[in-house]
Amino acid sequence: MKHIRIYNQVFRIEKTVYNIQGIPLPIPVSYRQLAFFVGALFVMLLLNTLPILSWFGNYYLLKFVGIPILVSWFFTRKTLDGKAPHRFLFRYFEHLLSHHHFARYQKLEKTPNEKYQYEGEVSFRFDSGGDNI
Template sequence: MKQIRVYNQVFRIEKTVYSVQGINLPLPVSYRQMAFFVGTLLVMVFLNKFPPISWIDYFLIKFVAIPVIVAWFFTRKTLDGKAPHRFILRYLEHLFKAHHFARYQELEKPRDNCYKYTGEVTYRLTSGGDSK
C-alpha cells in the first residue's frame, strides 16, 4: 500500500485577531480561542447566580482567568490525540452506550444476570480439603 502525501494543512491558515475596536490585544487570538473564551464567559455569568461560583468575590478570576485558562486548554492541549471537547463528547457517548458487542453487533445480555451451563461440569477433590 502506497501513502500519498497531502498538504491540506499547509493551506489552512487559522484566522487571527490582532485588535478589537482599535484596541490592540497583548497577544494575537484566533477565532476559535475567542469562541471558547466568550462561551466560557457566558457560562460563568450564568453560574455566577449559583453557589459555589457566587461565593468567589474575585472578579478577575471569575470573568478573566477562568475563561482564559479554558480557552487555552481547549485550543492548545490534546487528550489521547484528540481535541479536549471531542474527547469529552466521545467519552460521554461511550458511557451511555451498550458495552456488549461482538463484531460491532450488540449482544443480548442474560436476563437474570446469571449464567446457565448446559454441559457437565467436572471437578476433583484435592487432599488439602477439610478433614473430619
C-alpha cells in the first residue's frame, strides 16, 4: 500500500482539450501545450512577414505546423537544469544582464576596476608534517 504524504499533485489536475469546434484532435493536448503552440504559430506568422524568411519556398506545413508542435513539445516536456525551459532562459538572460559583483548575495558598491579585499578573519591549519597547507 502506498501512502500519499502531500496532496498538492492530487488536486492539481491538468485540463485537457480533446477537440476544437467539434474536430477531434489526434492526441489530447493540455492548455499549456496549446498556449505554446499558438504562441509559436503567432511568432512564425510574424517572421513570415519579413521578406528574407518568406523567400524560403512554400514549406507552410513545416513553418506553421511542424515548428509550433516542436516548440510546444520542447517547452512542456523538457527541463533545463531542473527548470522549465522558458524559466531557465529568462533567468539566464537576467544573469547575463546583471552586474555579477556580489559578496554573500549582496551587491558590492565598488567599481569593477578596484581590487577587492576580504575583510574578515582567515584561519588555516598546519599539516601533521609541519608544512603549511
